[in-house]
Amino acid sequence: MAASPEAVARAIAPAGLGPQKAPRIIEVLRRIAADPRAKGRPDLGFLAGMADAEAVEYLTDLPGVGPKTAACVLLFALGRPVFPVDTHIHRIAIRLGLVPAKLDAAKTQKAFDEVMQETANAADVKAAPLGAEACHELHINLITHGREVCQARRPDCARCALTDLCPAASEPRRADESE
Ligand code: SF4
Structure with missing residues (x-):
């Protein structure tokens, strides 16, 4: 969250599109940390108390996060039976x-x-x-x-x-x- 866009871009370079993704990742982390439910940390633990639709709505409101990425968070991080389509x-x-x-x-x-x-x-x-x-x-x-x-x-x-x-x-x- 505190790193420069250049440092983040270097760290995620193997995944591709580093320069495009890096500023979005920083912004997403800052927005999550600014949510009172996250208590100042870039932690999405509060999504566990949400229904699927509410969690998807929250996630897709973040910059650069579309339905597939939101579904990946629900499936991989929350263990919900949703199906990301790439x-x-x-x-x-x-x-x-x-x-x-x-x-x-x-x-x-x-x-x-x-x-x-x-x-x-x-x-x-x-x-x-x-x-x-x-x-x-x-x-x-x-x-x-x-x-x-x-x-x-x-x-x-x-x-x-x-x-x-x-x-x-x-x-x-x-x-x-x-x-
Ligand atoms: S490889 Fe050919 S047969 Fe198999 S799913 Fe793709 S199009 Fe269909």
Whole structure:
């Protein structure tokens, strides 16, 4: 919070966009610390007492924080069953036909959240209810899938485990890969 933008930019350089993110991070920390509920510290612990919608509203009011980042805070820091949709997940969801091609990332996130909630609340669900753990696992697995297989420019459909389910598959899996 007290560091210079240059020092913060250097510290976060491996994540990219350091010069753009650094002033926002400092401002976000200052705003959090200025909230009476944070008692002078850049500590978001007070979010734990908020409902999801209220916490998202608070977070997205901070500079540079959009729905995906807010959902990441709820999932990773608060253990809530929400589903952050990044660019990889958005692309895969469209290719798999899970959401319409024109649905933006924020609405795709809402659609995933609703499915997770419906499944968690369903009395007759055979599998274990999908909670934060399932959201976390699916989020990480889909990002890995997007980075390593279903890449933006050249999806490697020939080695994709989802070919049989995917209307956008460009090549059938080879017979020796079908098990
Ligand atoms: S079959 Fe191809 S387009 Fe569909 S999810 Fe797999 S890699 Fe992506």
